[in-house]
Amino acid sequence: MNELISIVVPVYNVEKYLSTCVESILKQTYSNIEVILVDDGSTDCSGEMCDHYMGLDERIKVIHKKNGGLSDARNKGIIQAEGKYITFIDSDDVVSLDYVEYLYNILEENDGDIAICDPVHCYPNEKIVFEEETFKRVYKAEDAIVEMLYQKSFLVAAWGKLYKKDYFEEIEFPEGMLFEDSAVMYKIFDKAKKIVYGNAKLYGYMHREGSITTKKFSKRDCDILTICQQLTEYMSNRSEKLQKAARSYQTAAAFRIYMNAPRNGMFDSEIQNSKQLLKINCKLVMQDPCIRKKMKIALLMYMFARPIMPIVYKKINRWK
Missing domain, CATH: 1.20.1440 (de novo design (two linked rop proteins))
Structure with missing residues (x-):
């Protein structure tokens, strides 16, 4: 049975990049998805673009809210999510067409609770080349936390992962802080029994001037x-x-x-x-x-x- 998967996309002033992101999501080979676009008080055309896409595809929900930052947007999306599983995609990034299917499959095949893939580091005007898996490992929660904190295999990032949605019932991203992922990922991992990591590079992490990481x-x-x-x-x-x-x-x-x-x-x-x-x-x-x-x-x-x-x-x- 293909479970419903919620995809939460915080949106803030990304009118130049939003179409590429959303279209990569809507073309997923795994179709049983809901896409929650959280317009975080955008002052450009991003909010209108969200509404436009909602009119094109019934799988899209849109939340319009006052600007509260990335954590607040994610938290609002989590509340509205109805899927058994949830994943986060930043609105200026892009994912491979089999991103969701891959994460779901390695989760199901290994009876896991969290699935992880790798990013491709992308830059403007350069071709994005996703890569297939060459390595896969199943971790107990403690071993996965250790691997993450040593920053060896996978990153302390919310994106590029698929989680059981109920793990976020008592854990929220901290509002008003940077490095919000570092504040919660070890707690989320600590809830899991089994975490599956595959090194397929399926999440396109875009490096742009003006992004949080370049400010x-x-x-x-x-x-x-x-x-x-x-x-x-x-x-x-x-x-x-x-x-x-x-x-x-x-x-x-x-x-x-x-x-x-x-x-x-x-x-x-x-x-x-x-x-x-x-x-x-x-x-x-x-x-x-x-x-x-x-x-x-x-x-x-x-x-x-x-x-x-x-x-x-x-x-x-x-x-x-």
Whole structure:
């Protein structure tokens, strides 16, 4: 039996990209879907475009709301979702035509609770090439959380995953914060018994100027420090490997704030907080055999070659 799958798409001022996104969803090989377009107070033509698509396809629902940010839009979409399963797609991204079918199939074939695929990193005016699966693995929840926090196989991102919808009944995305995915994904994974990851690259993650990931550094970028504090507290009475993974993730976040926060006086407390976390965690994380090679090199440089770090850091691709 093909279960109804809800696709939640937060929409805000994406009139240039919305058509490509929505049309990739409507052409899915898995047809038993509902598409919830959440217009988050758009000031361009995005809201009207949502209504236009609703008139073309009965599977589309539209929610118009005051601007509240990505988390609020997702939360409103979740409330309206009627599917057994749910997935999130950002409105300036694009998915392969078998994105939903693939995630649903690997979930069903392995009696899983969450399914994960990989992204393709896409750039304007470049051809998008999706890739088939060459590797698949089934995780217990704890092992999947560890893998995610070490940032090895799959990302701490809400998109590119298919979940049982009822996992979100008691968990919401935090409103008004950046890195909202980091705040909830480990909690969602913690509800599951079995998580299936396939390395098929089926989610087209678009890198554009002006997107959240390319905007100028702000106070909101420091939200990750608060989120990581919550993460380490959550894991404080759990297994040693979960605690180590949480510490590694927190250390990576502190390193990122230390490197990216402008030295203009506005971020002095956040920089000091990051330095303190690095001081506490550095040696412990360095002794962890599970950390990525990139992390080990970064921490070695922090300890012994700090003056040249800015030069090297600029050349690092954070997505690899």
